[in-house]
Amino acid sequence: MMYKYFGFFLTAFLVIFVAVCGWIYTIYRQEKALLKELKSLNANKSELE
Amino acid sequence: MVGAIAVLWITVLYLVLSVTRIDPEQQMAQKIFYYHVPSAWTAGVAYLLVMIAAVLYLMKKDEKFDHLGLAAAELGTLFCALVLITGPIWAKPIWGAPWSWEPRLTTVLIMFLIYIGYFMVRNFGDEGERTRRISSVIGIAAFFNVPIIYVSVKFWAADAQLHPQPAMGQQSPDVFWTFMLSLLVFTLLFVHMLRYRVHILKLRSKVLKMRYDV
Amino acid sequence: MLAVLLRKDLLIEFRSREILISMVTFGAAVTLLYAFAFRPSPQSMQTFAPGLMWMIFLFVSVLALHRSHSLEKEFDAFSMILSAPIERSILFVSKCLSGFIFLVVAQVILLPLFFLFLQLPLPSNLGQMMAVFLLVDLGISAAGSLLSGTVMRVRVNEMLLPLLLFPMVTPLLISAVKSTAAMMENQPFSQWQLWFQLIVTFVVVYSLVGYLIYDYVSEE
Numbered sequence: 390m391m392y393k394y395f396g397f398f399l400t401a402f403l404v405i406f407v408a409v410c411g412w413i414y415t416i417y418r419q420e421k422a423l424l425k426e427l428k429s430l431n432a433n434k435s436e437l438e
Numbered sequence: 439m440v441g442a443i444a445v446l447w448i449t450v451l452y453l454v455l456s457v458t459r460i461d462p463e464q465q466m467a468q469k470i471f472y473y474h475v476p477s478a479w480t481a482g483v484a485y486l487l488v489m490i491a492a493v494l495y496l497m498k499k500d501e502k503f504d505h506l507g508l509a510a511a512e513l514g515t516l517f518c519a520l521v522l523i524t525g526p527i528w529a530k531p532i533w534g535a536p537w538s539w540e541p542r543l544t545t546v547l548i549m550f551l552i553y554i555g556y557f558m559v560r561n562f563g564d565e566g567e568r569t570r571r572i573s574s575v576i577g578i579a580a581f582f583n584v585p586i587i588y589v590s591v592k593f594w595a596a597d598a599q600l601h602p603q604p605a606m607g608q609q610s611p612d613v614f615w616t617f618m619l620s621l622l623v624f625t626l627l628f629v630h631m632l633r634y635r636v637h638i639l640k641l642r643s644k645v646l647k648m649r650y651d652v
Numbered sequence: 653m654l655a656v657l658l659r660k661d662l663l664i665e666f667r668s669r670e671i672l673i674s675m676v677t678f679g680a681a682v683t684l685l686y687a688f689a690f691r692p693s694p695q696s697m698q699t700f701a702p703g704l705m706w707m708i709f710l711f712v713s714v715l716a717l718h719r720s721h722s723l724e725k726e727f728d729a730f731s732m733i734l735s736a737p738i739e740r741s742i743l744f745v746s747k748c749l750s751g752f753i754f755l756v757v758a759q760v761i762l763l764p765l766f767f768l769f770l771q772l773p774l775p776s777n778l779g780q781m782m783a784v785f786l787l788v789d790l791g792i793s794a795a796g797s798l799l800s801g802t803v804m805r806v807r808v809n810e811m812l813l814p815l816l817l818f819p820m821v822t823p824l825l826i827s828a829v830k831s832t833a834a835m836m837e838n839q840p841f842s843q844w845q846l847w848f849q850l851i852v853t854f855v856v857v858y859s860l861v862g863y864l865i866y867d868y869v870s871e872e
Contacts, residue, residue: 394531401470401524402451405477408520413631416638423641430648496868551819558815562807575802575865579795579820582857586823589850 443630446623450616470528472617476624477520478546484514484628485553485581492577495570501643502636504570507577509635511556513628518550545587552580657746662753664723671719675712675758680765682708687769694771701772702832706825708766709759710792714814716754717796720747721804734870744797744866748859751793759785775835784835784848788828791855795821798862801869824854 450472491507494500525543526536537543556576563569665671686704690697734740767774775781796817803812827847834844841848 397527397531398469401473401527404523404527405473405520408516409627409631412516413634416631416635420638420641423638423645426645427641427648430645434648496865545823548819548822552816555812555816555819558812559803559806562812568805571868572802572806575798575869576816578865579798579802579858579861582861583820583823586850586854586857589853 440630443623443626446619446626450620450623468528470524472620474521474524474528475617476621477517477524479621480624480628481514481517481521481549482584483625484510484517484632485549485584487632488514488553488556488577489581492574495574496578499567501570502640504574505636505639505643506632507574508560509632509639511553511577512635513631515550515553515557517624517628518546518553521546522550549583549587552583556580654742654746657742658749661720661746661750665750665754671716671754672757674719675715675754676761678715679708679712679758679762682711683762683766683769697770698772698836699833701766701770702829702836704770705763705766705832706788706828708762709755709789710818710821710825712758712762713751713755713789713792713796714817716758717751717793717800717817718810718813720751720754721797721800722809725804740867740870741863743870744801744862747797747801748790748793748862751797752790755789755793756786759789772836776838777835780841781832781835784828784831784851787851787855788824791824791851791858792821794855794858794862795824798858798866798869801866824851827851827854 487510488507491503491510495503495507525546529538530536556573559576560569560573563572690700766772796813799816799820800813803809803816806812827850830847831844831851834847
């Protein structure tokens with residue numbers, strides 16, 4: 390597999406892979422934070438009621 | 439769904455590395471094309487979706503269209519950035535220089551900048567209905583640049599076009615089918631990421647409403 | 653109705669001449685800067701002149717567009733106009749036309765200065781050049797008025813207008829520069845006809861889009 394310019398191909402591939410996975414991971418983190426807040430808001434609400 | 443995408447992704451990688459033929463001049467660097475072009479395609483689809491969502495939002499005023507528009511804009515910009523990054527990575531060994539001011543590269547960069555403007559508008563507005571309305575207008579106006587850009591690429595002097603223009607129908611089967619599969623993978627990936635993002639945006643909207651109600 | 657709105661915009665400007673003075677001063681200052689900052693030979697100045705020229709006009713039009721819409725914000729004049737029983741799209745047409753007129757007047761003053769200071773030869777077919785310039789002005793004004801009206805209510809609108817306008821107007825700009833360069837070299841129309849067609853397409857598309865969408869822009 391060691392043909393010419395393999396490094397460039399690998400770089401391009403990794404860039405895409407990291408970008409997509411990074412994006413999904415960022416959204417996942419946001420989801421966790423939002424769910425946490427939702428839970429605490431719900432808990433607050435039931436306390437008030 | 440995620441599993442299917444992962445499997446297809448690995449299949450494409452395998453195909454690209456082993457099955458498809460090696461271009462005598464460009465060798466491995468040519469294979470970037472299996473990722474670069476589908477990214478461009480995905481970005482185009484995403485931007486089209488932004489415009490459709492924007493029109494629907496202005497007509498129906500339903501928040502979910504705005505979520506769709508924002509998610510599509512984010513993904514479109516992500517894939518457009520990938521096109522603008524993988525392009526120079528390919529160009530460095532092939533052309534010698536990573537960038538050149540030739541028509542297709544210039545116009546993709548312009549597209550990218552227009553949508554950066556879209557996000558700036560979103561950022562500087564508040565969370566209200568007006569910002570959404572304004573972003574929808576921007577989304578629609580931005581998309582009308584795409585056909586103009588497409589036409590201008592055709593008009594530009596043919597000798598100024600350094601960007602390779604492969605005729606897809608004439609490629610050999612191993613190239614053609616790998617490319618198609620890669621296109622499919624990117625499209626599925628896009629749909630999956632879009633749905634996930636829209637779901638998060640809905641969640642966020644709900645949380646914000648609750649936060650300010652309390 | 654359109655006449656009334658247009659008359660209002662032009663009258664305001666005629667009384668104070670704010671916009672025009674700032675446009676012409678800025679344009680003349682930049683032209684002088686070009687003359688001093690680059691000391692190229694006449695040949696290279698000719699190569700760069702079309703691009704420099706259109707850059708000045710673009711910057712100068714941003715001034716006009718921004719000012720023209722921000723005038724409406726004072727005393728909440730915009731809401732008062734909106735409460736009149738007219739089609740909102742007419743507002744777009746009036747803004748677009750008044751912007752166009754300001755740009756043309758500024759160009760009439762700035763172009764001779766530009767040719768003079770940078771020692772450029774005049775193209776043989778002046779009428780043709782004027783026609784193309786008018787079209788490009790209309791294009792800049794159409795796209796600019798749409799965007800300006802849209803971002804006027806956002807916070808940092810002075811920065812946002814150029815940020816949005818420049819990428820969107822770039823195809824028009826490129827066509828204008830290529831056409832101007834061809835005209836200054838006295839090339840026959842068939843050579844740069846395609847760029848001219850692109851200018852016309854841009855003008856038509858953005859005028860239509862602006863006309864149709866301005867309604868949604870101006871809601872409260």
